[in-house]
Amino acid sequence: MRHGYASFLLAHCLRRFNGERTLAAAYHLFSGKKSAQTLQDSKWFQLEPLFGTWKNVTMTALEAAAAALVEQRLALSAKQRTYTLTAAGEEWFVGQAALFPRHLNGWRYHEAEPLFWQRLSLIGQTLSNLVYGRRFAPICRDERTLQWVKQYLLAKGSRQMLAEALYQELIRLLEAVSEEAAAIFTLRLTSAVRIGWTMEQIAAHLQKDALYVQFQFRNVLHYIMAEAEAGRAPMMAELMSGLTPAVLTQSAQKTYEWLRKGKTVEDIAKLRRLKRSTIEDHVVEIAANVPGFSIAPFVDDEKAAAIRAAAQALRTRKLKEIREALDGKVSYFEIRLVLAKEVGRWTS
Amino acid sequence: MDELTKTLHMQFGYASFRPGQREVAEDVLAGRDVLAMLPTGSGKSLCYQLPAYLLQGSVLIVSPLVSLMEDQVEQLRRRGEKRVIAFHSLLDAEEKWQALASLAKFRFIYASPEMLQSAKFLTALRRVCISLFVVDEAHCISQWGYDFRPDFLKLGEIRRTLGAPPCLALTATAPPEVQEDIIRTLGMDGARRHIYSVDRPNIALRVEHCSSTEDKAARLADYAKRLEGPGIIYFSSRQWAEEMARRLEQRGVGRVAYYHAGMDGEQRLLVQQQFFYGQLDIVCCTSAFGMGVNKENVRFVLHFHMPAQLEAYVQEIGRAGRDGAPSLAVLFYADGDRAIAQAMAEAELLSPRELREWCRRLPEGAGWEAVMAALETAGFTDIQKRLLAYFLEREQRAMPGWLTAEAKERLYGKMAAAIEARRRWKRKKLQEMDEWVHLSSCRRQALVRAFGEELTDRRNVCCDRCGLSLDGYERAVRRPEAAPVRHWREELWDMFFGGGRTNEAAK
Numbered sequence: 001m002r003h004g005y006a007s008f009l010l011a012h013c014l015r016r017f018n019g020e021r022t023l024a025a026a027y028h029l030f031s032g033k034k035s036a037q038t039l040q041d042s043k044w045f046q047l048e049p050l051f052g053t054w055k056n057v058t059m060t061a062l063e064a065a066a067a068a069l070v071e072q073r074l075a076l077s078a079k080q081r082t083y084t085l086t087a088a089g090e091e092w093f094v095g096q097a098a099l100f101p102r103h104l105n106g107w108r109y110h111e112a113e114p115l116f117w118q119r120l121s122l123i124g125q126t127l128s129n130l131v132y133g134r135r136f137a138p139i140c141r142d143e144r145t146l147q148w149v150k151q152y153l154l155a156k157g158s159r160q161m162l163a164e165a166l167y168q169e170l171i172r173l174l175e176a177v178s179e180e181a182a183a184i185f186t187l188r189l190t191s192a193v194r195i196g197w198t199m200e201q202i203a204a205h206l207q208k209d210a211l212y213v214q215f216q217f218r219n220v221l222h223y224i225m226a227e228a229e230a231g232r233a234p235m236m237a238e239l240m241s242g243l244t245p246a247v248l249t250q251s252a253q254k255t256y257e258w259l260r261k262g263k264t265v266e267d268i269a270k271l272r273r274l275k276r277s278t279i280e281d282h283v284v285e286i287a288a289n290v291p292g293f294s295i296a297p298f299v300d301d302e303k304a305a306a307i308r309a310a311a312q313a314l315r316t317r318k319l320k321e322i323r324e325a326l327d328g329k330v331s332y333f334e335i336r337l338v339l340a341k342e343v344g345r346w347t348s
Numbered sequence: 349m350d351e352l353t354k355t356l357h358m359q360f361g362y363a364s365f366r367p368g369q370r371e372v373a374e375d376v377l378a379g380r381d382v383l384a385m386l387p388t389g390s391g392k393s394l395c396y397q398l399p400a401y402l403l404q405g406s407v408l409i410v411s412p413l414v415s416l417m418e419d420q421v422e423q424l425r426r427r428g429e430k431r432v433i434a435f436h437s438l439l440d441a442e443e444k445w446q447a448l449a450s451l452a453k454f455r456f457i458y459a460s461p462e463m464l465q466s467a468k469f470l471t472a473l474r475r476v477c478i479s480l481f482v483v484d485e486a487h488c489i490s491q492w493g494y495d496f497r498p499d500f501l502k503l504g505e506i507r508r509t510l511g512a513p514p515c516l517a518l519t520a521t522a523p524p525e526v527q528e529d530i531i532r533t534l535g536m537d538g539a540r541r542h543i544y545s546v547d548r549p550n551i552a553l554r555v556e557h558c559s560s561t562e563d564k565a566a567r568l569a570d571y572a573k574r575l576e577g578p579g580i581i582y583f584s585s586r587q588w589a590e591e592m593a594r595r596l597e598q599r600g601v602g603r604v605a606y607y608h609a610g611m612d613g614e615q616r617l618l619v620q621q622q623f624f625y626g627q628l629d630i631v632c633c634t635s636a637f638g639m640g641v642n643k644e645n646v647r648f649v650l651h652f653h654m655p656a657q658l659e660a661y662v663q664e665i666g667r668a669g670r671d672g673a674p675s676l677a678v679l680f681y682a683d684g685d686r687a688i689a690q691a692m693a694e695a696e697l698l699s700p701r702e703l704r705e706w707c708r709r710l711p712e713g714a715g716w717e718a719v720m721a722a723l724e725t726a727g728f729t730d731i732q733k734r735l736l737a738y739f740l741e742r743e744q745r746a747m748p749g750w751l752t753a754e755a756k757e758r759l760y761g762k763m764a765a766a767i768e769a770r771r772r773w774k775r776k777k778l779q780e781m782d783e784w785v786h787l788s789s790c791r792r793q794a795l796v797r798a799f800g801e802e803l804t805d806r807r808n809v810c811c812d813r814c815g816l817s818l819d820g821y822e823r824a825v826r827r828p829e830a831a832p833v834r835h836w837r838e839e840l841w842d843m844f845f846g847g848g849r850t851n852e853a854a855k
């Protein structure tokens with residue numbers, strides 16, 4: 001690959017940001033920061049697939065990726081650390097679009113993914129060693145997973161049948177992704193005859209960027225999790241038990257419960273001893289995530305219509321610009337609510 | 349067969365003891381306090397694991413490293429021991445906290461020093477009959493031990509809180525002054541000492557003097573290529589470990605990987621296990637690698653950078669030759685390495701200017717909480733904070749009350765003196781290491797002397813100063829090629845249905 005995969009991923013963000021967000025926003029997106037701002041950004045700019053998918057990203061890595069794009073004249077740097085793709089960059093990106101991991105769903109799976117993978121790889125290793133009749137040291141040290149897998153295997157009975165079932169299910173799932181992705185995923189697995197390879201080792205073997213390998217792996221993982229949730233992979237669905245992602249952050253969930261009991265934002269702030277602005281953040285999060293949640297109690301219809309119109313006319317999602325266009329007659333809270341609702345409708 | 353040997357055979361499947369194990373176990377069973385210094389790889393943990401099966405109640409083991417604890421727990425469980433539990437973090441899962449109610453049913457209770465700070469945990473422990481209090485890696489107690497951990501200092505007090513059960517302090521590397529510290533801190537006067545030589549006769553010692561860093565890299569690659577593996581290569585920086593792993597791989601030295609604390613836990617465990625199961629020939633690593641790596645047949649340990657003290661060096665080369673077969677340790681040295689080691693060793697120490705600045709900014713008229721809080725927000729590294737907190741705590745006892753301008757000045761003076769004393773000690777240790785590197789007489793003799801011993805007999809194979817041929821350490825046959833990677837369908841088939849069988853489905 002002529003350009004690092006980091007540049008490709010960043011270009012994807014820059015395209016969506018369209019100059020309205022800085023590198024820091026991309027950083028928070030990749031690292032999966034649970035702030036109202038980042039949660040909303042990923043909705044507004046339809047970057048949910050990337051949310052929390054690159055946990056150990058550094059600002060330095062993103063800066064280097066941006067610099068590489070600029071140097072190749074694929075992107076231009078504007079004021080305040082924002083970047084936009086050039087025409088050449090646009091063309092380049094579209095030409096590479098196939099590199100985007102299309103099953104990726106960080107928004108939904110970034111939290112469940114590590115535990116799911118631990119369960120899957122440990123069950124794979126355990127069954128493989130049982131088949132071979134070998135003792136082994138578990139490839140996972142997380143007590144929660146060790147306990148869970150033990151219970152699961154005890155409840156299941158025949159190891160032979162379970163191994164057969166896992167094999168069949170994995171084959172079927174991996175057939176649906178690219179040959180390369182299937183190979184990467186298989187190399188990550190640990191069996192009785194081979195300890196799984198690290199991302200770096202797979203990257204060196206395939207002569208690919210390690211980050212690319214990581215995203216291909218994650219792509220398969222998210223595909224499997226989605227199939228499990230859709231009821232098309234029964235054993236994987238069992239592995240998902242208890243890991244199904246919550247739609248709201250815990251704190252927003254509490255606020256939601258109070259709202260349903262008829263409390264106002266003001267009441268809830270007092271009850272929970274939180275700042276009003278925090279509760280407002282929750283309301284925005286709820287508006288964006290809970291289908292059928294009405295924002296009418298918080299914004300009157302006329303204002304909502306005006307905000308929608310302004311956002312469309314200005315072709316922007318910048319709160320400040322919208323507010324100025326409406327002579328400051330609406331609050332930021334109201335604008336965020338309307339936009340959250342809008343985007344929620346587009347994506348769901 | 350006596351009862352000890354019977355238990356050894358039944359529980360551990362061994363026919364006989366290794367040097368020191370029986371003696372230590374017997375004293376432990378007799379209820380004595382014991383300080384045991386046994387060289388790395390001599391089966392130290394058996395010294396408490398065996399008595400645990402003959403004692404009433406539970407054995408509490410305090411260990412400095414989570415990974416070390418996990419390894420021990422894992423090994424015990426693999427042996428079929430179910431009555432084992434480990435507490436290493438205040439963030440442990442809910443189920444574990446629930447286990448506190450039934451703590452007494454565990455034969456082995458492992459805990460980190462951090463956990464022992466928890467009042468809830470201590471209360472639960474107090475309800476348990478602790479028949480033995482084990483401190484693993486006990487040299488961490490001493491300010492003058494390599495790898496000093498201030499939170500180990502409270503262990504003496506904790507032991508008293510638990511009714512002063514018999515204590516077993518284990519270490520592989522404790523020179524006499526550190527032994528004294530251990531005994532004093534744990535309050536085990538009159539303890540029986542079992543000190544075994546740090547010397548590992550089957551490990552030959554060698555130092556390569558090189559003209560530059562690049563020369564070192566070239567010669568190290570040469571060694572790595574010629575020597576019989578598997579082997580471990582130590583570096584003081586992550587960057588070098590990664591870089592050298594790449595270079596060796598490119599030169600076709602074999603299957604090489606790197607390992608350091610900057611990698612995520614899963615990747616680290618993969619490398620560790622690949623090495624253990626012979627999927628790798630060489631690991632390029634920082635000092636983070638090794639504890640808990642129970643690989644018997646490591647044939648060489650190379651050092652690209654010299655450690656800052658002999659204790660660390662002894663510990664690291666001790667990972668070679670646990671099976672007793674001839675093994676080799678080579679340290680590569682070039683001018684400037686001493687400065688690198690010094691910088692690494694002193695990274696934990698603030699400069700007088702930094703300290704003065706920090707003291708100056710302390711809020712006048714405030715109490716000690718404010719001082720501790722200021723430590724948190726000062727932007728120091730973790731290790732700097734740990735050390736300063738330790739010094740501060742010491743001063744706090746001597747200086748109660750509010751922080752006046754004069755008290756601040758006095759505090760600065762005390763802290764500066766403590767830091768300076770530590771700097772001097774570190775330089776002395778480095779000097780000792782440096783002298784060892786530049787030695788013209790027997791290296792083994794000098795090594796054991798640093799631990800207050802004398803070599804009694806001459807060995808056939810010893811060190812480069814006594815004359816050492818590398819012939820016996822070179823690889824006789826070509827290193828096996830990495831197993832070819834096959835199509836993923838076949839890999840998956842092998843995983844569940846065993847190799848050898850033909851796989852019709854995969855074709």
Ligand SMILES: [Zn+2]
Nearest residue numbers: 790810811814
């Ligand atoms: Zn010698």
